[in-house]
Amino acid sequence: MHLFSRIVRHLALVLILLMTLWAVLFFYAMMDEIRDEADDSLEHYSAVIISRVLAGRELPQLGDGSNNSYKLMPVSQEYAASHPHLAYHDENFLIADKGEEEPARVITTIFSDDAGQYYELKVATPTFEKNDLFESIAIWIVVLYVGLLLVVLAVIALVLYRNMHPLYALLDWLESYRPGCKPKPLPGETRIKEFRKLRMALQRAIERSELMLERQAQFIGDASHELQTPLAIIGNRIEWLMNSDSLTEEEATELYKIHQTLLRAVRLNKTLLLLTKIDNHQFPESTDVDIVQLIRDYIENYGEVFESRGVTFRVDLPEQYVVHMNESLAQTLVNNLIKNTYIHAPEQSVAHVELREGVMTISNEGVESLDAEHVFDRFYKASKKHTSTGLGLALVAAVCRLYDMPLEYGFEQGRHRFTVKF
Amino acid sequence: MKILIIEDDPSLREIMSRELKQEGYVVEVATTFVEADSTVAGYSYDCILLDIMLPDGNGLHLLEHIRNLGKRDNVIIVSARDSLEDKVYGLENGADDYLPKPFHTAELIARVRSVLRRGRTAGELELVLGNVTLRPDSRSVTVAGEPLTMLKKEFDILFYFMQRPHHMVDKSVLAEAVWGDYADESDNFQFLYAQIKNLRRKLSQAGATIELSAVYGFGYKLSEKES
Numbered sequence: 001m002h003l004f005s006r007i008v009r010h011l012a013l014v015l016i017l018l019m020t021l022w023a024v025l026f027f028y029a030m031m032d033e034i035r036d037e038a039d040d041s042l043e044h045y046s047a048v049i050i051s052r053v054l055a056g057r058e059l060p061q062l063g064d065g066s067n068n069s070y071k072l073m074p075v076s077q078e079y080a081a082s083h084p085h086l087a088y089h090d091e092n093f094l095i096a097d098k099g100e101e102e103p104a105r106v107i108t109t110i111f112s113d114d115a116g117q118y119y120e121l122k123v124a125t126p127t128f129e130k131n132d133l134f135e136s137i138a139i140w141i142v143v144l145y146v147g148l149l150l151v152v153l154a155v156i157a158l159v160l161y162r163n164m165h166p167l168y169a170l171l172d173w174l175e176s177y178r179p180g181c182k183p184k185p186l187p188g189e190t191r192i193k194e195f196r197k198l199r200m201a202l203q204r205a206i207e208r209s210e211l212m213l214e215r216q217a218q219f220i221g222d223a224s225h226e227l228q229t230p231l232a233i234i235g236n237r238i239e240w241l242m243n244s245d246s247l248t249e250e251e252a253t254e255l256y257k258i259h260q261t262l263l264r265a266v267r268l269n270k271t272l273l274l275l276t277k278i279d280n281h282q283f284p285e286s287t288d289v290d291i292v293q294l295i296r297d298y299i300e301n302y303g304e305v306f307e308s309r310g311v312t313f314r315v316d317l318p319e320q321y322v323v324h325m326n327e328s329l330a331q332t333l334v335n336n337l338i339k340n341t342y343i344h345a346p347e348q349s350v351a352h353v354e355l356r357e358g359v360m361t362i363s364n365e366g367v368e369s370l371d372a373e374h375v376f377d378r379f380y381k382a383s384k385k386h387t388s389t390g391l392g393l394a395l396v397a398a399v400c401r402l403y404d405m406p407l408e409y410g411f412e413q414g415r416h417r418f419t420v421k422f
Numbered sequence: 423m424k425i426l427i428i429e430d431d432p433s434l435r436e437i438m439s440r441e442l443k444q445e446g447y448v449v450e451v452a453t454t455f456v457e458a459d460s461t462v463a464g465y466s467y468d469c470i471l472l473d474i475m476l477p478d479g480n481g482l483h484l485l486e487h488i489r490n491l492g493k494r495d496n497v498i499i500v501s502a503r504d505s506l507e508d509k510v511y512g513l514e515n516g517a518d519d520y521l522p523k524p525f526h527t528a529e530l531i532a533r534v535r536s537v538l539r540r541g542r543t544a545g546e547l548e549l550v551l552g553n554v555t556l557r558p559d560s561r562s563v564t565v566a567g568e569p570l571t572m573l574k575k576e577f578d579i580l581f582y583f584m585q586r587p588h589h590m591v592d593k594s595v596l597a598e599a600v601w602g603d604y605a606d607e608s609d610n611f612q613f614l615y616a617q618i619k620n621l622r623r624k625l626s627q628a629g630a631t632i633e634l635s636a637v638y639g640f641g642y643k644l645s646e647k648e649s
């Protein structure tokens with residue numbers, strides 16, 4: 001989950017709970033206050049009536065436009081004694097203005113006049129007014145709180161987005177970074193201290209890793225380079241010995257085997273040098289290269305060499321396909337893929353090569369998928385073929401990397417498949 | 423034929439001079455830039471083998487120096503730096519050939535021979551052994567003056583051997599030279615045997631006085647038939 005949406009979601013959850021609770025509390029407090037106010041006004045009205053009754057003055061007319069109604073009844077002393085003198089309750093009451101019974105809030109007061117006569121006074125105000133009020137308060141609370149919630153969340157989201165922007169810019173950059181390629185300048189210039197520190201740390205880490213990579217490549221290059229002369233000397237001395245007439249067959253055969261091993265070391269060394277040179281971009285000159293011709297040449301050439309394995313190629317190639325790249329690198333690319341197929345395809349099987357719309361696909365039968373993660377790594381060897389250097393596909397990958405050509409390995413329907421997009 | 427070897431590595435220098443002496447050349451050596459500089463100024467050589475990475479200077483400067491002196495000595499650049507710039511620069515500035523390290527001594531001798539021959543005839547290069555003549559530029563072979571038609575690989579093999587007569591050539595080296603870098607990764611050398619067989623048959627049918635003989639099952643040698 002995005003950090004951004006996670007923060008917003010959590011805040012939303014907490015805010016919804018808190019604000020709902022707050023809204024409910026507020027609503028009930030409001031209702032209580034309103035009911036209190038209504039009761040107070042009823043009490044005031046009944047006090048007015050009682051004082052008029054006691055003073056013997058004319059009572060207020062019913063139906064004077066206020067919704068209040070009242071009912072005055074003389075009651076017995078026993079009734080008075082057995083009932084509370086002041087009571088509030090809700091009941092249906094005949095509202096004078098409307099002339100019908102309505103649910104109402106009623107205050108009942110029992111009092112006596114100077115003559116000791118007890119009266120019961122009921123003053124009522126219809127509850128629909130209060131309910132109307134509650135209803136509109138409830139609606140407004142909901143509207144306002146939901147609105148508030150949305151506004152708050154929107155503001156939070158906006159602020160987060162604005163402030164997190166450098167982080168996302170750095171992440172995007174980091175994702176696009178490929179070791180060994182010259183990195184683009186770091187984005188995310190900001191005044192936020194943490195992000196500034198992160199950016200600096202990132203910068204330093206990348207610089208360090210670039211330096212390490214460079215040193216490593218340099219080391220491999222230097223080491224292979226330094227090895228060349230001693231290897232050449234050993235080789236030449238062996239060749240010299242092998243040409244000597246005084247050797248016995250046994251000695252000569254032993255020398256031949258040593259020479260074979262040495263040749264392997266020489267090839268390994270040459271390949272490492274080539275890899276280093278590709279990675280160091282030391283193949284600047286490009287020409288127009290016909291890939292189709294290269295494929296045909298190598299199939300023919302290695303077809304002869306690996307004839308004993310009985311691997312044949314089915315080709316699906318256009319007349320020609322010209323690519324602008326370094327010729328010897330194009331050769332390295334095609335050469336290694338074709339040779340690889342001849343060596344690793346099962347005996348007497350049919351391999352397939354096709355070039356369509358700039359995509360070259362080479363496939364051959366196989367038993368199980370190779371490790372797609374590492375198949376292009378240096379010294380990855382799926383089989384224990386002693387003559388293999390384990391660098392062929394690494395070379396292919398290095399060439400593709402240099403020219404930004406997508407290179408893929410897949411295993412489908414029992415076939416290994418290598419794809420290069422020119 | 424006088425050859426100067428300018429090489430700082432003592433072991434490599436020894437091998438190069440031993441091989442060349444065996445081929446009948448007169449060999450002199452120089453080990454540093456300064457020594458080489460004074461040597462080339464004072465003497466003339468038929469061929470100079472120049473290592474361009476010398477401890478006290480760049481061999482390419484030495485090449486310029488030789489040309490500035492107006493000398494016509496043949497120069498073969500020998501370099502561990504297999505870089506195109508060096509090669510292009512060297513060839514443009516009057517080097518006759520460029521040989522990257524590591525090399526087979528047979529290769530070295532073949533190059534020296536070819537450079538010297540080119541210097542002499544100034545025409546089309548011809549390799550001659552016995553009654554066989556091979557012209558690499560026109561890719562033609564004649565036996566006792568009669569043209570002999572050959573397939574591409576057969577020609578390449580013969581060309582390789584003609585450049586290093588009387589030298590044993592390891593079959594994996596031959597395979598790599600004719601079929602390319604990875605040929606010796608093959609399980610066997612059937613492809614090579616087949617071509618050698620055809621080549622031998624064609625040579626003997628045409629009455630060539632040279633023969634390809636096997637050496638202990640791992641190599642071949644081209645030599646003149648003993649009559």
